Every structure is written in structure tokens, then in C-alpha cells.
Amino acid sequence: MSGKKSATGSCARCRAELDLASVRIGDEWFCRAACAAGDNTPRPAAVSAEALTNRPRRYFGRRAPKELRPRTA
Secondary structure (H helix, E strand, O other): OOOOOOOOOEOOOOOOEOOOOOEEEOOEEEOOHHHHHOOOOOOOOOOOHHHHOOOOHHHOOOOOOHHHOOOOO
């Protein structure tokens, strides 16, 4: 990869974060080649919405302190 990275670290068109798939055209950086070509379809989420929600502690099973747990081989 030649040249320096964008000072802002975000795509010139959609303001998405730059990564290894980033493309530099002229003096502008784009998050991907399709975005540089003008395709404005949204990218799929990298993490599902279910993974972002916290599970309350009441759903986790109770555990004994480390000293009282049975030893496993």
C-alpha cells in the first residue's frame, strides 16, 4: 500500500472507518472500491445486534468460588 492514510481515518463518501480494504483514489480515501464508484448500498453489520445487548447476571448459573470447584484433570 503506497502513500499515507487519511488523517481522519474515515471514508470520504460514507464516513465509515477505514480498514485493509480501503482504496485511495486521488487524494481521497474510500472504505471500499464500491463506495469509491458511487455505490451507496449499506454494508452488512460486522456484529449482530443480539451480540451487542448485555445479558443480565440473573440469567447466568451460580458458580462456586474457584477454591471450592471440583478439580478436573
